[in-house]
Each structure stands twice: as C-alpha cells, then as structure tokens.
Amino acid sequence: MVARLNAIEARSNPGAEHEPVVDSDDPAGLEDLIGLLNNVQHHSKGPNPRKMAATAVGLGHDPFHTINALWDSGSLPHIYISLKAVQRLGLSKDVISDKKLHGNASAGSTFRSIGHLDTNLRLGGRHGATVPVRLLVAPLGMDMILGQAILEKVGGVIDFMQHQVQCCRLHCAGTRKHVKMPMIQASD
Numbered sequence: 001m002v003a004r005l006n007a008i009e010a011r012s013n014p015g016a017e018h019e020p021v022v023d024s025d026d027p028a029g030l031e032d033l034i035g036l037l038n039n040v041q042h043h044s045k046g047p048n049p050r051k052m053a054a055t056a057v058g059l060g061h062d063p064f065h066t067i068n069a070l071w072d073s074g075s076l077p078h079i080y081i082s083l084k085a086v087q088r089l090g091l092s093k094d095v096i097s098d099k100k101l102h103g104n105a106s107a108g109s110t111f112r113s114i115g116h117l118d119t120n121l122r123l124g125g126r127h128g129a130t131v132p133v134r135l136l137v138a139p140l141g142m143d144m145i146l147g148q149a150i151l152e153k154v155g156g157v158i159d160f161m162q163h164q165v166q167c168c169r170l171h172c173a174g175t176r177k178h179v180k181m182p183m184i185q186a187s188d
Helices: 002-012 030-034 083-088 148-154
Strands: 054-059 065-071 079-082 096-103 110-123 129-138 144-146 156-159 164-171 178-182 184-186
Touching: 054 144, 054 178, 054 184, 079 083, 079 110, 083 129, 096 129, 129 148, 129 164, 148 156, 148 164
Parallel strands: 065 144, 079 129
Antiparallel strands: 054 065, 054 110, 079 144, 096 110, 110 129, 156 164, 164 178
C-alpha cells in the first residue's frame, strides 16, 4: 500500500523518482472538482474576515493529529482524507486497500478512492468528543472532507452567523454543552 500511495503522490512531485502509475488505476481528478484549501488561518484578521465551513479536527488516538477538515453537506455520504495527509501523518501502514469509484455533483464525473482507514475523529478540541469513523483515502487538494453522513451522525450545524460548526448530538467532556468548533478563515 505504501508503494501505491507513493506512486500516486508522484503526480504532485514531477521529476522525483517514483513508481509508475497505470492510467486505468489512477484515481486523480478530485482536486479539480473540490478546489484547494491550502491557504487557511485559524485567527481572524481585519474587520470582515472571510470564513469557510472548515474547522480543525483531531485524528487518530490520544495524542491526536490536528488536521483541517471541510464540512461538505454535498459530499454524499463519506469522509475523505487526502493521500498527502495520510503520508504526512505516518498513517500509510494503517490504510486498507479497497479501490472504489465515486460519483460527484458533475454529471457523469467520477473519482477513485484507493483504500480506507478506520480511526477516531476528535471534534471540539481537548475537551470535545471522539467519534469512530471510516475515512476513504483519495487524492484531494485539501486534507479532509467531512460528508453528509458525519454531519447526520453528530447533528452537525454549519453556522455562518456565529462562524462555527456545532455538533448537536455531541457534548463536551463532563458537560451538557454541545461541541462547537470555530471556522477557519480563508486567506486570499
């Protein structure tokens, strides 16, 4: 699996030595459909910061890895993690090979995931709540996309008025307060 991840990663590092990728197995293309969220900040700057429905979440087990995640109600129904994030976090050995073809909002357009990773998602920081999840590994232009299934599971509300994502079915440790996470500011 690690060799496969490295081969797919070669698309973003041309010129470096990598194992070749067979075109029929190449799951590339999702990046063109979802855009890039690489330039994000966690603190507001200026009088009218532009926020996006993305938050920092924890991944794995204590101590959790922090990763930026886009909350996407149009992503049916899965949670996706990028190949780059899997490699950066040292999770390649935990990926189970399981290629699947997925449709998206563009008529007739598809992309391929190459495997999945069963782990935990920590929502709301240190005192938040932990949820078991299955992440589909795919070549993304961002670290993670949280789809409709997780929104339903946690009672997710994307609140642009308060610039937060609230999880109405989850409570902060030892309290009755709902888990809330501030949205990330997009930088231009």
